[in-house]
Amino acid sequence: MVVKKGPEITAKLHNVKPVMFGKLSIDSKITKKNRSTVLVHKKVNNYQVAPNSSFDYLVSDSSNQLGAGKYTLDMHLQSGKRKWHLVKDFVITSKQGAPLTKQTGWLGISMMLWIVVIILILIIASLVAVIMWQRKKLKS
Incomplete structure (x- = not known):
């Protein structure tokens, strides 16, 4: 039995350097495109990222329900003194946005x-x- 309330939003993060990142904190927010109201907010700490690797970071969870529309994912990542700011626009189609209940x-x-x-x-x-x-x- 599958009960889902909406699409799962993941960000594929790549560590293209031969360097291990420890104590990585990720602060991610999803907003409607060109809007400031935060619809989904997730913050995690103490992630470890292996050298020359990639992983899927789940931004949304099953309680968040995003419908069809245009959105922006805004992510701030920090490991020690290293900082990254990533912004990516994405679209959820009406078929993807319909709750799968x-x-x-x-x-x-x-x-x-x-x-x-x-x-x-x-x-x-x-x-x-x-x-x-x-x-x-x-x-x-």
Whole structure:
């Protein structure tokens, strides 16, 4: 069962130098493009980044719900005296921005449909049992 409230926004960060970065702090914010109101804010500390490596940094989490639109990701990174400021615009399409709240069950059919089918089967089985019991009672 998958329950998601919106798209997950990740930033792929690269350490292209043969240097290890320790105690890396990342302060990231997502705003609507050309707006100042922060929609998503995430701050982490004490990250370690290996030399000549890359990793996906998850900016949003499941409680943040971003709809379709144009956004800006603004990130400040610092490790010791080294500082970086990254800004990237991105677009979420209407298909990507729609919350994925549909709960699917067996064979990709929604859970609600399975519940209705099971209830109908139980009702029909109960009716058949009552009819058979009545017939048996009448024959006796």
